Amino acid sequence: MKELISKADVLLEALPYLQRFRNQTFVVKYGGSFMDSTDPEVRSGVARDVVFLEAAGINPVVVHGGGKAITRAMEVSGTKANFIQGQRVTDEATVKVVDQVLSNQINPEVVATIKSLGGFAKGFAGTEIFTCRKLWLTGPAGEQIDIGFVGEVIAVNTAPLLECISQGITPVISPTALGEDGHVYNCNADVAAAQTAIALKAKRLVFMSDVPGLMRNPKDESTLISHLRTGEVADLKKAGIVDKGMIPKVDSAVAAIKSGVDKVSFIDGRVQHSMLLEVFTNSGIGTEVVL
Ligand SMILES: Nc1ncnc2c1ncn2[C@@H]1O[C@H](COP(=O)(O)OP(=O)(O)O)[C@@H](O)[C@H]1O
Numbered sequence: 086m087k088e089l090i091s092k093a094d095v096l097l098e099a100l101p102y103l104q105r106f107r108n109q110t111f112v113v114k115y116g117g118s119f120m121d122s123t124d125p126e127v128r129s130g131v132a133r134d135v136v137f138l139e140a141a142g143i144n145p146v147v148v149h150g151g152g153k154a155i156t157r158a159m160e161v162s163g164t165k166a167n168f169i170q171g172q173r174v175t176d177e178a179t180v181k182v183v184d185q186v187l188s189n190q191i192n193p194e195v196v197a198t199i200k201s202l203g204g205f206a207k208g209f210a211g212t213e214i215f216t217c218r219k220l221w222l223t224g225p226a227g228e229q230i231d232i233g234f235v236g237e238v239i240a241v242n243t244a245p246l247l248e249c250i251s252q253g254i255t256p257v258i259s260p261t262a263l264g265e266d267g268h269v270y271n272c273n274a275d276v277a278a279a280q281t282a283i284a285l286k287a288k289r290l291v292f293m294s295d296v297p298g299l300m301r302n303p304k305d306e307s308t309l310i311s312h313l314r315t316g317e318v319a320d321l322k323k324a325g326i327v328d329k330g331m332i333p334k335v336d337s338a339v340a341a342i343k344s345g346v347d348k349v350s351f352i353d354g355r356v357q358h359s360m361l362l363e364v365f366t367n368s369g370i371g372t373e374v375v376l
Pocket residue numbers: 115116117118119150151152275293294295296298299300301302303326327328329330331334
């Protein structure tokens with residue numbers, strides 16, 4: 086009996102969160118790193134958590150990445166991937182691979198997994214949702230760096246997303262965008278997710294990756310930063326702690342919070358039900374970024 090009651094306690098711990106988050110929008114960024122896991126349970130576990138959010142009356146919106154799958158597809162066609170400041174250098178041939186992998190392979194896979202678990206989902210190519218301008222990076226001496234067809238999202242077409250939300254369907258969006266010149270551009274999925282969260286006035290933005298969160302030393306899990314204020318980010322960047330794929334993640338987390346998203350979480354998509362633990366329990370996991 087005691088054991089049964091403790092199960093009810095678990096449900097009751099979730100009650101205030103269920104009450105608080107009902108009808109709120111949560112943007113969930115699926116990182117290409119954890120999606121690349123060879124264990125199929127990892128992908129279906131995250132999708133099951135999305136279905137749980139749906140069933141709990143929360144409106145999940147998924148923006149997915151696929152960086153590792155793109156790199157593999159490039160290797161097959163004999164090209165080597167090159168990243169600058171966490172953004173892929175994307176020439177004309179690369180953007181075709183990016184579009185194919187993200188919008189025609191990964192996107193339908195994510196939609197199918199959510200549906201196979203009893204959820205409701207609809208896929209969108211980023212080009213249907215995001216408009217962008219060409220992104221120029223700034224080098225160490227202040228010089229501009231051209232990385233090709235990489236876009237900076239400047240507008241989010243929220244109408245089809247809101248239509249899905251009103252019908253209880255989870256939109257699943259790939260991180261490509263249409264440029265002002267009509268060309269397809271490659272966008273960092275973390276940035277696309279943050280812009281989506283801002284445009285939809287989301288309550289929460291959850292980045293699911295293949296690390297426990299932001300760590301002072303990425304090789305040592307005991308150095309996890311569980312609580313991060315936006316004001317602390319500049320020093321962490323100066324110290325080189327925010328590096329590679331973490332650069333766009335942390336920058337977009339700060340942008341989302343400054344634009345009204347309550348909390349951004351960095352959690353490990355490989356850990357079973359990490360999203361439920363983060364959203365519905367008192368302790369939470371991973372790194373939480375707040376104002
Ligand atoms: N301080 C840090 N803490 C954790 N991870 C870091 C840190 N600095 C760099 N990283 C790297 O960032 C990666 C996550 O970003 P990214 O590769 O873009 O993943 P995703 O595809 O999940 O978005 C980690 O796998 C890790 O190698």
